[in-house]
Amino acid sequence: MEHDDETNPMLDDPEHYHLRLYVAGQTSKSLTALSNLKKVCEEHLAGRYEIEVIDLIQNPRLAAGDQILAIPTLVRKLPAPLKRIIGDLSNTDKVLVGLDVRPKSAG
Amino acid sequence: MPSSDHAAMPAGLAKTQTGISGFDEITLGGLPTGRPSLVCGAAGCGKTLFATTFLVNGATRFDEPGVFVSFEERAEDLAANVASLGYELETLIEEGKLAIDHIRVDPSEIEENGEYDLEGLFLRIGFAVESIGAKRVVLDTIETLFSGFTDQALLRAELRRLFGWLKERGLTAIITGERGDGQLTRQGLEEYVSDCVVLLDNRVVDQITTRRLRVVKYRGSAHGTNEYPFLIDTGGISVLPVTSSGLHRPASDEIASSGVPGLDAMLGKNGFYRGSSVLVSGVAGTGKTAFSAHFAAAACARGERCLYFAFEESADEILRNARSYGLELGQHVQSGLLRFEASRPSLFGLEMHLARMNRDLQQFDPHVVIIDPISAFRGPLAEVHATLLRMIDLLKSRGITGLFTTLRSDGGMMDDTETGLSSLMDAWVKLENDEANGELNRTLYVIKARGMGHSNQVREYQISHAGIALIEPYIGPEGVMTGTARITQVAREAAAKLRRQQETEQRRREVVRRRAALERQIEELRAALESEELEETIRLSEADAREDKLRLDREIQAHMRGYS
Incomplete structure (x- = not known):
């Protein structure tokens, strides 16, 4: 994670973000979370992220795998280690800290 | 409930x-x-x-x-x-x-x-x-x-x-x-x-x-x-439901033998009522466990299941000791009629004992339960008392005949635990050690037996290889006697009786003799009288003869004087 932006600002496998957002139907919290997430990713992780949205109402059995209790839950599958953020992601700064994303502007 | x-x-x-x-x-x-x-x-x-x-x-x-x-x-x-x-x-x-x-x-x-x-x-x-x-x-x-x-x-x-x-x-x-x-x-x-x-x-x-x-x-x-x-x-x-507060349980008229024939006879109904609670109390060495074993053996012999809670001896020890007084309990264990639950009372709290007992009762469904002894339960008196009450309730609600033994400390007629217990028990047999004349003799008596016209006697019993046997009581003018005192007394009485018999015999012979003597005297008197009478007769006839002679003589003289 401690890649120096000056030496290696480019996309790398370790720099690739695999994010999974668990929602339960089209609730306002879920929609807010998704739009907040997309915004953060576009701003800071453009081109090096993928978002997988899982609706637990359609696939409840998937909840156990990632130990989901709260909705919405964002799980950072990659890069390791696994991280979890719950809530509608309304605080962008906290999302960046939570996902260990160093804003590009800082580089 | x-x-x-x-x-x-x-x-x-x-x-x-x-x-x-x-x-x-x-x-x-x-x-x-x-x-x-x-x-x-x-x-x-x-x-x-x-x-x-x-x-x-x-x-x-x-x-x-x-x-x-x-x-x-x-x-x-x-x-x-x-x-x-x-x-x-x-x-x-x-x-x-x-x-x-x-x-x-x-x-x-x-x-x-x-x-x-x-x-x-x-x-x-x-x-x-x-x-x-x-x-x-x-x-x-x-x-x-x-x-x-x-x-x-x-x-x-x-x-x-x-x-x-x-x-x-x-x-x-x-x-x-x-x-x-x-x-x-x-x-x-x-x-x-x-x-x-x-x-x-x-x-x-x-x-x-x-x-x-x-x-x-x-x-x-x-x-x-x-x-x-x-x-x-x-x-x-x-979970052990504490107790049913009501006292509505059917009373049985059936009788379960105590396994000791003499004791059965003392109870007047040949045993204890089925479903009743029996207390056998006694000081050390009076054979409480022996009575328990007899009771168990009698139950098994009737084909009933018996659950024996032993708190002082292991099952093996009880089996071995029972053999020494002629009871082969091992066969009943094998046939599944007799089950021992032996544990130290201090291993669990009173409540746990109850809970365990409750579970064992449900599993084994016995007809007869023996708890030997309840005095092994230690704790605050009120708690012990409450526990026993619930134990008894537990048994009674299932119609189980319970035999409880308790170790009595020497001294008074009864100690506190016993006083409290007695009201819970339907029958109470007390075992005693009587020390007299340099020997220790065992006696028992029935303090109470609800609904039975039981004997009020104090009876001596002996535990031998043939089991517990009650001995015919000696109750004489000098009180109840046990052991060699009883034997000597019996012997003394026998001697006295013999002496009395001999004296009577002697007196009878004396009478016979005196009668003979008197009769002899009477004979003699009569003989004397008869000889006297004879003499008188002779004398009379001699007098007559003399009279005749005199008259004759006079006639002869007159004749001779001239009239002839």
Whole structure:
């Protein structure tokens, strides 16, 4: 994670973000979370992220795998280690800290 | 609990049996159907086991599949933990009768950002419930959630929603909670789960642990309010309903022999009433265990089952000692009629003994129970007394004849425990050691035998290789005598009798002799009289002759003077 932006600002496998957002139907919290997430990713992780949205109402059995209790839950599958953020992601700064994303502007 | 109470249960409130022996009696049917119940208690008091038993019994006995939502233990650990109780969770899971969902809450992995709810938890439980068509749910321990989420207000709102959600689905649920300071659970779960609250407790008094259970509340239903001891061992969990307060039990006219013929005879009815409680008290060495063994042997000989609780000797010791007085109890053990439960009384608290006894009674269903001795129970007098009362109740409610022995300390007529006990007992046989003339003799007497015209005699008995035998009493002008004193007295009496016989004989001979002498005298007198009479006759005839001679002479003289 401690890649120096000056030496290696480019996309790398370790720099690739695999994010999974668990929602339960089209609730306002879920929609807010998704739009907040997309915004953060576009701003800071453009081109090096993928978002997988899982609706637990359609696939409840998937909840156990990632130990989901709260909705919405964002799980950072990659890069390791696994991280979890719950809530509608309304605080962008906290999302960046939570996902260990160093804003590009800082580089 | 008397069965009539079940019938009196209001029809409105449906109940779901837990299958936990005793608990369903206390709650008059089990937990409220379709509602969540709270089971709380400190760590290690058996909450998880209680909940697991509820599910396993539901799956195996009542055809109600169940979901175990574990917030603490992993499914594998849970299965391993209860395997020792004979629960095979894996099999039940394979059969689709049980589902376990382990919900791991790790606060270090969760970061909160904005609004959320616990819909994921609902979906998980809902999915598990639907996958097997569950009727029962256990949440163990849901309070763990409080460590994982910071928004307590939201959490409480969600818990309230969860319990409502369970209710809506008609799921009978057990929510477990850790005991907190000043309240039943740390997070005050009792606020949300208000239909039925069960408190488990694990108390250590004098280094002895006793588990207790109390139904704190049960909305819309009567329930036993006491603290009930309960037991967790290889047989699972079982609760002991304290006692039936009423005294409405049928009295039997049937008689069970004491196994000692002489004692049976003293009781006047050839034994004790079936279903009665008999106390055999005595000082050390009076053969209390021997009487117990005779009673057991007699029961087994009648083909009845006998359960022998031994608190001072092991089963083997009792068997060996019984052989020395001619009782072969080993055969009854082999045939399954006689069972020994030997343990040190100090191993468990009084309550645990009761709970164990209750379970053993249910399993073995004996006709006769022997508790040897009850004096082995130590503790505050009131507690011992209450325990014994419940023991007796337990036996009586099942129509079991109980024989209790108690060690009496030397000295007074009876000590405190005995005074308290006597009112509980239907019959009381007292064994004594009488020390006199340099020997110790055993005597017994029947202090009481309700409903029997028993003997008031003090009888000597002997324990030999042929068993206990009562000896014909010696009651003479000089009192009751035992041992060699009795034997000497008997001998002395025999001698006196012989002497009396001889004297009578002598007197009779004397009379005969005197009669003979008198008769001889009479003979002599009569002979004398007769000889006297004879002489008189002779004398008379001689006088006549003389008269004749004189007249003749006169005639001759006159003739000669001239008239001739």
